[in-house]
Amino acid sequence: xxxxxxxxxxxxxxxxxxxxxxxxxxxxxxxxxxxxxxxxxxxxxxxxxxxxxxxxxxxxxxxxxxxxxxxxxxxxxxxxxxxxxxxxxxxxxxxxxxxxxxxxxxxxxxxxxxxxxxxxxxxxxxxxxxxxxxxxxxxxxxxxxxxxxxxxxxxxxxxxxxxxxxxxxxxxxxxxxxxxxxxxxxxxxxxxxxxxxxxxxxxxxxxxxxxxxxxxxxxxxxxxxxxxxxxxxxxxxxxxxxxxxxxxxxxxxxxxxxxxxxxxx
Numbered sequence: 001x002x003x004x005x006x007x008x009x010x011x012x013x014x015x016x017x018x019x020x021x022x023x024x025x026x027x028x029x030x031x032x033x034x035x036x037x038x039x040x041x042x043x044x045x046x047x048x049x050x051x052x053x054x055x056x057x058x059x060x061x062x063x064x065x066x067x068x069x070x071x072x073x074x075x076x077x078x079x080x081x082x083x084x085x086x087x088x089x090x091x092x093x094x095x096x097x098x099x100x101x102x103x104x105x106x107x108x109x110x111x112x113x114x115x116x117x118x119x120x121x122x123x124x125x126x127x128x129x130x131x132x133x134x135x136x137x138x139x140x141x142x143x144x145x146x147x148x149x150x151x152x153x154x155x156x157x158x159x160x161x162x163x164x165x166x167x168x169x170x171x172x173x174x175x176x177x178x179x180x181x182x183x184x185x186x187x188x189x190x191x192x193x194x195x196x197x198x199x200x201x202x203x204x205x206x207x208x209x210x211x212x213x214x215x216x217x218x219x220x221x222x223x224x225x226x227x228x229x230x231x232x233x234x235x236x237x238x239x240x241x242x243x244x245x246x247x248x249x250x251x252x253x254x255x256x257x258x259x260x261x262x263x264x265x
Contacts, residue, residue, distance in 0.1 A: 006160040007065040008041040021064040023057070025156075032083035033172060035090065042089065042171045043082060044158040045072065054156050055141035055202075059134065067158040070167050071144055071203040071210075073151035080155055082171060085206045089172030093184040095165065100192035103185045108232040111179070120232070124225035126196035127215030131258075133198035137164075140202045140212035140259045151203060151210070164200045165190035168209070175207050176234070176264045189233055197226075202259070209234075209262045216256050223255035230254065234262040 008029055011017055017024045025048070029041035046054075050071060061067040072082050101123050108120040131139075144154055161170040168175070169184040176186060190211065193199035198214025217223040227250035230237050240263055243249040253260070 004066040004160060004162055006040050007067060008044055008158070008160055011041075011044055017061075017065070020061070020067075022061055024158075025054075030081070030083040033087045033089060035088070038089060042087060042159070045081065046156045048155065049153045050141075050145045050156045052142040052145050054145065056138045058156060058158065059138065061158055065158075066160055066162075068161050068164050068167055068201075069141075070157050070159055070164075070201055071141055071151070071154040072157050073144075073154040073203060073205040073208070080153055082157070082173075082204070086174055087172040088174055089170075091174070091181050091183070092169040092172050092187075093182050095169055095184045095187035095191055098185050098188035100189045103188055104229055104232040107179070107235075108228070111235040112228070112231045121225060121228050123192065124196070124217065124229055125222060127198070127213075127217055127222070129198050129215040131198070131214045133194075133200055133212070133214040136198065136214040136258060137200035137202050137212040140210070143259075144203055144210065151205060151208070154203060163191065163194065165194050167201045168204065173204060175204070175209065178264060179234070186233060189229070199260075207264055210259055212259050213257060216258065217250075217254055218256060220250070220255065223250040226250070227254050230260065230262070234264060236265050237262050240265065 025046050027044050027046040030043050030045055031038040031041045055069055058069040105120040159167045159170050161167050165187050169187045173183055199211045202212045203210035217226045227246045238249040
């Protein structure tokens, strides 16, 4: 669901991306979906694991070619190739057609109130930036490269998208399929987080999402309000991290955090 001209086909004849002002390492174009080949490449994926500094080197692709960098990792199944995850772009609508407050409110009513006996509190206030959003994204990306755990061996990818928040919908990512069939609804929330918290989509796995945060909540009240959004966005976020309450989750995972990680079981 790329909403800009897709520049990826040019890489078939120009693998290094010189015509797009890039200098890419060896990689491949991926177009595989659950229904078979897509009509154009969904993403470019590097052949080998990413190293610190690689994200920053690919950052110009956003300006020169409308291609956003994102790290991809194995998640729960250990598979670092998105074309093996079961991508389905046909399910994704356009993120701009959805309202973040409405999406979160509906998810809160359906899922969160089973644990939280209160009405949807509405969107949290915007944070105060303490870094440039793209600089923070590069910092978080570097911290994820060369590490162990569920995102071990992350690779760099380039995705044609209008903005970072649209990356999951652009490739038809189905990680939150148990929550919603249309990931564009969650992309609308990610767009709102871009605007309010300087968030960027940094990493995707089969069942995980990592976003960098350049304007994190700075007070317990701001963190609590944002934690409610996290709970609606990913009900497993609180329980999966072993937190007994939203207050504990807000304190340990949201307050001043430079990145947020979500996993859908």
